[in-house]
Amino acid sequence: MHLLFSSPSIHWQLVNGTDCIVRDPLYNVTFDFNALSSDLNHHVTSEESGERFFFNVCDDERQPVNRTEPRAYLMRAGRKITLGYEPRLQLNDGRFQFSFTGEPCLNGSHYTLDIILLCSYEHTPEDLRVIPHTPDQCRYFIFWDTPLACQPLPTGLANNRCTVRDGTDRHAFNLLPLAGANHEIPLPDGSRFVLSVCKPVRYGHLTMCPPGTGVCRVNGTEYQDYGQAVADPKVDTSTGRLVMEMRSKSATGCPNSLIVFECGREDGLETVPVYRGLKGNCTHEFLWRTPLACRDTRPCSVTNPITGTRYDLGLLANRTYTLTSRDNRTYELGVCHIPASSRCPLDAGACEVSAKQSVGLGAIASELQYETTGAPYLLYRSGAVCDATSGRRWETRLEFICETDPVEGGRTGVVVPPTVVENGDCQLVVHFETVLVCEPALMACGAYNESTIDQYVDLTPLVDSTRNYEARGGEAHGRRYFLNVCRPLVPQYGLSCRGGAAACEATFDGVTARNETTLGFPDVSLVVAGDTVLMKYLRGDPCPQDPVTNLSSTVEFRCQPTAGRGTPVLLEIEHGCHYRFDWATAIICPPERAVPFEQGNCSVHNAATGSWIRLDTVLEDLSPCDKRPTASVDYRAGALNLHYTVPDAVNCSHTNGVKTFNVAVVCAPDSPLDRAASTACFEIITKSSPKVCTFVGRNASASGDVTPTPSAVPTDPTGSPTTVPGVTGSTTPEPIGTHVQPDAEGLGAFGIIMICLTVISTLSAGTLYLVRRHPDRCHQLHSVLLCRGLIKNDFPSTMYSRVDNSETSSLLLNPSNVMSDSDDDMLI
Structure with a gap:
């Protein structure tokens, strides 16, 4: 049998590659992986342990003499573990892998890293991923999806x-x-x-x-x-x-x-x-x-055959749209269905109207169609006779176009009026702009300032995938407002706005949320206007005051260095349909380029936040006081950046005899110095510390984060530095129906004890009643408590692990990506 059509029944073990090229002996296909080389190291973080892997393959320095820097290494708890210097490219029964061997590990073995290359035809393959492992393992696997691991695609399938x-x-x-x-x-x-x-x-x-x-x-x-x-x-x-x-x-x-x-x-x-x-x-x-x-049978909807996105125009149905063409002819039309109040003839979906009569321009139809080279459209056929000689009849074509204007037009939540683009040759063609036919990609969360084109404003630090923001301002009316930034709301128990909504209003009676109302979806890109950023959410529920209009929201972000992440505040509701929120935040503030350094007390001063901080209390391991560093503040990253140099004529002659230090101290829980990206004459050091939070405009997690001020700084009677209090950061939304009791109004120890005794007594009495009268209910109660982890079971929880594909499964030596039964609730 010819080799091209069937492989011989032989088992070949291993083929070694040379210069990042390997040839498959079965089909004589050559695989070239040189494009995987990177000027910088590839970087991947283990989702399970947070360990970071750095590696490179196929770079230009192949087989250098006396290589001192490893080509692959692992950062674990501040320690750099060598995983290998030179990778071996191998083809093993169809599996491509780069194999590294590193420093000694346990029981006489060595650390090893195998980078498995998987065939992917996608233009944007998935991110690199690390196989689950335990900390005491010596062998690691990284999976890399790439088209380079695929056989050549036939031309017609590309x-x-x-x-x-x-x-x-x-x-x-x-x-x-x-x-x-x-x-x-x-x-x-x-x-x-x-x-x-x-x-x-x-x-x-x-x-x-x-x-x-x-x-x-x-x-x-x-x-x-x-x-x-x-x-x-x-x-x-x-x-x-x-x-x-x-x-x-x-x-x-x-x-x-x-x-x-x-x-x-x-x-x-x-x-x-x-x-x-x-x-x-x-x-x-x-x-x-x-x-x-399956054929699409749902009315007024269609699926984009290219992207798989379903467009549903039901929100536009059951309305009469009146429009006038440039030649002053007046038309009425409906989308999929037209109300009986329309002046059009019976069963007509569009018509031309005048003072004396109306002429049908096509029978109503609800079958939305799509052409791969155009836009979704409705076609109304068999209208009134247009040409008596030929017998041709009027027809109407409604074409629906994604509304893309971020400033003008209907991006305020009002339906954009349809536009007549053709009304001759027995055909009426109408263009209808609507966000309902836009692809549901998440909105871009950054934009360039139109007045300062080189300034890019980025709201990504405010995007929160774990919780929603709750806006202030609706409490007096028993309403609560929930928002997220550039993404849909995080699912929250008791909050049932439409799926995918980014803003939601709920009536709250102190116990439960009712009458949830969708205030918009994240479809529109940001707009930067001067020193503010506008974020619009459109396509909300129909407005009660104007059913033709959909509810919408605008959030205006303002720079305030002392605000930290900030909190949205409801300003007003325009005409009952458009909600305006104000959000003061430090995230969009431009960096403070020159923060003064006082060598006498080793401190820096940020006038924007009114804060001082002593560097020797944050970076004592670096002894920064005699280095005279240049300091700056990055509000977006929440970081204090320092730059300085020290003489080193022996090791750094090629850099004019100086060694350069770039240090970033980020507002976060304490962590040791990280020198992962450093070289002999250029140190890049990062450190996390809550002590800089107030200084960089973030809210400190505990009191006393900022050190006592130098003598030149005015203090209040407590001796604390004079700072402008910031607005609290992203508010963690309470589960609906709960209320946090302020500390100053607490019940006290006695009250808490009495409540606990009352609850325990009630539960005990209820349990006894169930045991005596309803033993089946008692078993159900036991099962619920066991499932929720409130009582212990003598048997260990069932454990399971998930693997991406068969290739991963075959290499899963010690699965640790496990989940117990009690975690199942997280998946709902």
């Missing part, structure tokens, strides 16, 4: 969309979401099929299929082509089925395959194909049930 329109040309099937991975089907004889749709089977460990294969039969170490991958599915004209026909390049046996896709709404995208056997026409048939094979 940029294919994997779509096809049905026979009516009204629906487009898009199977590209199924192309993210190989799919395996085990067979009774121990062999297996490996399938991939839209793209070829990914080359990998024990999956060394012939190039371009879409269906591959794997039997031990033999890999057979059972059908080449195709760019797009097709609709079988005789049966109406959605299929992919894959024909093998092999001329022997029955190597062709047919995949039949059927609608399966209940299965989701994670379904797998099923092998249905060899059919009469010498073709292996597979059945794949998936919602991607």
Whole structure:
């Protein structure tokens, strides 16, 4: 059998690469990994332990003499562990890996690092990831998705969309979401099929299929082509089925395959194909049930076949839109459905109106359509006769365009009026701008100042994926307002605004939240206006005062160096429809470039926050007092930056005999000095300390973070430095229905004890009642308490681990990425 179509049944162990190039002996394909080289080290952090790995491969200095700096190392608890100097590139049964061997570890072994390269056709592969491990392990694995580990793509499969329109040309099937991975089907004889749709089977460990294969039969170490991958599915004209026909390049046996896709709404995208056997026409048939094979039947909605995004225009329906063309003709129209109050003829979706009559321009329709080269549209056909000679009738085409103007137009939450772009030749064409057909990518969280183009304002430090901000200002009316920045709200118990909303209003009676109202979604990019930043959230719920308008929100960020992260404040509600919030924060303040240093008391002074701090209390290990450092403050990072040099003529002759130090002290819990990125003559040092929090405009986590002031600084009667109190940082939203009792109004020890005794007595009495009258309820109560971790069980919790793919699974030596039963609530 020709090597291109089936690999010989042999087992080859290992192929070594040279100069970052390795050749696969099965198909004579050369893999070149030189593009993985980086001018700087690659960097990946373990999510489980926080340990940091630094490495580089394929750089220009191959095999240098007496290399002193390791090519790969690990930073663990401030210690630098060498993982290796020179990597070995190997191809082992389809697995590409760079292998490092480092310093001694335990029991006579050495630290090792294996970087596993995985084939990925994605233009933006996933981030590097570290395999879960325990701290006492000596062997580590990093997984790297890259197109360089793939066989060459056939030309037709490089940029294919994997779509096809049905026979009516009204629906487009898009199977590209199924192309993210190989799919395996085990067979009774121990062999297996490996399938991939839209793209070829990914080359990998024990999956060394012939190039371009879409269906591959794997039997031990033999890999057979059972059908080449195709760019797009097709609709079988005789049966109406959605299929992919894959024909093998092999001329022997029955190597062709047919995949039949059927609608399966209940299965989701994670379904797998099923092998249905060899059919009469010498073709292996597979059945794949998936919602991607379902025709869109929901009214006024359509799926973008390129991105998979569903557009739903239901919010625009049931309204009459009146518009006037440039030639002063007046039209009325509806989207998918038009109210009975419209002046249009019965069943018409659009019409031209005058003082005496109305002319129907097409029958109403709710089937939203999409063309891959255009925009979603509605087509209203069979209107009034337009041309008596030819019998042509009027038709109307409504095209929906993503509203992109961040300042003008309807980005205030008001529906943008439709625009007539054509009203001749028996056709009315209307453009309708709406955010409902915009891709739901998260808004950019930064923008350039239009008046100072080189100033980039970034709100990323305010993005919070763990909690929401609660705005002040609605308490008097029993309302609470929740916001997040540049992202949807974090799911919060008791808060049920629409999924994906970034701003929410709830009526609060002191116990529960009711009448949750969505105030907008994060669709619009930021706008910088002078020294303020505007963030708009649109497409909220319909406004009670004006049903044609949707609720919206604007948050105005202002620079205030003493505010820390700051807290939003509700200023006003315009016309009952638009909510305006004010947010003073230090995050958007420009850096303080020159912070004065007083050598006499080794301190620096930030006039913007009114704070002093002694450097020798923060950086005692560096002895900064005699270095005369240049200081600056980065409000965005919450850091005090220091720059200074020291003489070192012996080791630093190539840098004019000086050694340079760049030190960053970040407002965070205490941590030791980190010199990870340092060299012999250039030190980059980072340190975390709560002592600088007030100095850099962040709120200190404890009192006394700022040291006593120098004698020249005015003090208050307590001897503390004169500072402007900052607004509290991001407010942790309480669970709905709770209230935090202020310290000054506490119940006291006696009150707390009495409450505890009352609760215990009530629980005891209730439990006794359940035991005597309802033993089944008692078992239920025990199960609930056990699940929530409130009582102990004699049996250890069930533990499980998740792995990304079979390649990762085969290398998972000591799984520690485990989760106990009590963690399951976190997944809800």
